Amino acid sequence: LIRPHPAIWRLVHGMAVVYLVALTFLLFQTRDDARQFMKYLHPDLGVELPERSYGTDCRIYVPDHPKSRFNNVYDILFDEFVIAHILGWWGKAIMIRNQPLLWVLSIGFELMEHCSRHIDLQLVWYLGWYEDCEIF
Known part of the structure; x- marks a missing residue:
């Protein structure tokens, strides 16, 4: 393999430093303030997601299901x-x-x-x- 140009590694290092600084900033915020801050980055955050249950029906074969038996x-x-x-x-x-x-x-x-x-x-x-x- 040919090593990437040092500028690429500097870019990756800079992005990692910015990420760690942002995480450190969030660490000193309250939970509600951190959630409000994250809404600026991604507006879809803060919406209640539907709850899915994975362990309720463990049957492999369901003969009465209208869509598919499996x-x-x-x-x-x-x-x-x-x-x-x-x-x-x-x-x-x-x-x-x-x-x-x-x-x-x-x-x-x-x-x-x-x-x-x-x-x-x-x-x-x-x-x-x-x-x-x-x-x-």
Whole structure:
């Protein structure tokens, strides 16, 4: 590989410094003031998002669903978090480059996710293990 021009690295370094200064500024604000400040950067912030439940209906086959009999599987597999899991696993694989350690980290993350029982992390029981262990 040919190294990029030093000006590119200076630009990347400058952007990182500006980002860290902005995070430091937000750190000393109250939660409401920080949220108001973030609305200037992205006007769509502050709107209540619809709550989705991932752990309520764990059936794979739903014969009485009007759209599809496998609608639960389609809704979960085509979710943005599946893409996040795949990209995260790929990024870890590029950084770590050690497959046994990668498996330990992935299974450990799934155990942590399963044990925390946070409402947003309560997935269908088979999905998390499938995303992190069976796909790769």
